[in-house]
Amino acid sequence: MKVAITGGAGYIGSTLVKKLVDDGASVVSVDNLVNGDYRHLRVVLADEGADLREGDIRDSGLLEELFEGSDAVAHLAAIPGLVKCRDRPEEAISVNVYGTHQVLEAARTLDIEKVVFCSSAAVYGQPVVMPVRESHPLSPLNLYGVTKLAGEKLMETYFDNYGMETISLRFGNVYGLGLYTNYETVIPKFVRMGLNDEALTVYGDGTSSRDYVHVEDIVQAITRALNSKGKGGEAFNVGGETVLIDTLAEQVSESLKEATDRDAQITHLPPRPGETKNFSYNLEKIERSLGYKPRWGVKKGIEQVVQYALKEARD
Numbered sequence: 622m623k624v625a626i627t628g629g630a631g632y633i634g635s636t637l638v639k640k641l642v643d644d645g646a647s648v649v650s651v652d653n654l655v656n657g658d659y660r661h662l663r664v665v666l667a668d669e670g671a672d673l674r675e676g677d678i679r680d681s682g683l684l685e686e687l688f689e690g691s692d693a694v695a696h697l698a699a700i701p702g703l704v705k706c707r708d709r710p711e712e713a714i715s716v717n718v719y720g721t722h723q724v725l726e727a728a729r730t731l732d733i734e735k736v737v738f739c740s741s742a743a744v745y746g747q748p749v750v751m752p753v754r755e756s757h758p759l760s761p762l763n764l765y766g767v768t769k770l771a772g773e774k775l776m777e778t779y780f781d782n783y784g785m786e787t788i789s790l791r792f793g794n795v796y797g798l799g800l801y802t803n804y805e806t807v808i809p810k811f812v813r814m815g816l817n818d819e820a821l822t823v824y825g826d827g828t829s830s831r832d833y834v835h836v837e838d839i840v841q842a843i844t845r846a847l848n849s850k851g852k853g854g855e856a857f858n859v860g861g862e863t864v865l866i867d868t869l870a871e872q873v874s875e876s877l878k879e880a881t882d883r884d885a886q887i888t889h890l891p892p893r894p895g896e897t898k899n900f901s902y903n904l905e906k907i908e909r910s911l912g913y914k915p916r917w918g919v920k921k922g923i924e925q926v927v928q929y930a931l932k933e934a935r936d
């Protein structure tokens with residue numbers, strides 16, 4: 622199988638490239654390196670392991686050259702997250718919406734049958750019914766969610782109009798160690814704060830819940846979607862475990878205490894605008910249709926990040 626990946630230098634993308642190469646796939650990645658770095662892959666892959674290219678997904682000529690001969694596309698390249706999209710709205714719309722259209726058009730021109738799109742729980746906004754199923758109303762609270770919803774609608778349209786097998790995967794909060802960890806996400810951020818003897822900063826009163834899903838489970842979901850048949854036009858929740866933010870901070874604090882004997886304090890700041898109060902996922906659809914089951918729990922994932930951050934600090 623030949624798979625074209627956009628955003629293969631990123632946190633999730635690099636973990637996916639490594640897994641697909643290990644499974645025997647031929648992989649080409651396009652990434653403009655605005656947030657990613659191929660050095661993590663170059664350390665773990667032999668030179669011929671994957672074709673790692675620098676380029677922009679809005680460049681249709683480049684996409685057609687690189688996607689040629691692929692059986693499927695995994696589309697991860699994006700300006701990810703509420704804060705980055707709020708701070709760079711024009712780039713966010715250009716990359717996340719127009720860029721997604723360019724990826725679909727390149728796939729259509731080359732008769733590639735399958736495109737898997739990385740969407741987000743942000744498309745739901747504040748849930749009115751929990752746990753959230755895929756049929757829940759879509760009402761994003763911020764620009765990031767709006768761009769992801771637009772991407773999903775493009776996926777649906779390419780299925781309806783051209784019969785392309787497009788699948789959208791709505792990730793919860795991704796954490797854990799892939800080829801590296803992303804210190805902008807809450808668990809590694811807490812770990813780093815604790816190791817720097819800073820208080821762990823919780824926005825809001827700490828009673829907000831979120832779904833936390835390990836990056837290896839995300840890769841499991843993407844590979845299952847890439848290998849699926851007859852799921853075109855569908856969207857799936859991809860989650861792990863629902864945890865309160867205060868519980869998460871306490872678990873990080875306990876894990877740091879065990880590993881380093883440090884006492885990390887927890888502090889609360891006002892909630893940030895555009896964030897959901899509570900969120901939990903119903904995962905029945907992806908379990909039934911794609912055979913996905915999360916293998917990681919948050920406690921084990923936190924311990925992994927603590928050990929990684931300690932090793933980084935020593936090296």
Ligand SMILES: NC(=O)c1ccc[n+]([C@@H]2O[C@H](COP(=O)([O-])OP(=O)(O)OC[C@H]3O[C@@H](n4cnc5c(N)ncnc54)[C@H](O)[C@@H]3O)[C@@H](O)[C@H]2O)c1
Binds near residue numbers: 628656676698796803
């Ligand atoms: N990490 C999460 O918690 C999470 C949650 C929900 C959804 N997602 C989605 O998963 C995908 C991957 O996220 P990630 O956490 O690995 O982010 P990331 O920033 O690490 O990876 C995205 C990659 O896209 C690349 N990129 C950005 N603009 C580009 C462009 N114009 N052309 C080519 N490459 C470009 C970046 O350089 C980066 O390597 C994104 O689509 C993101 O929205 C992530």
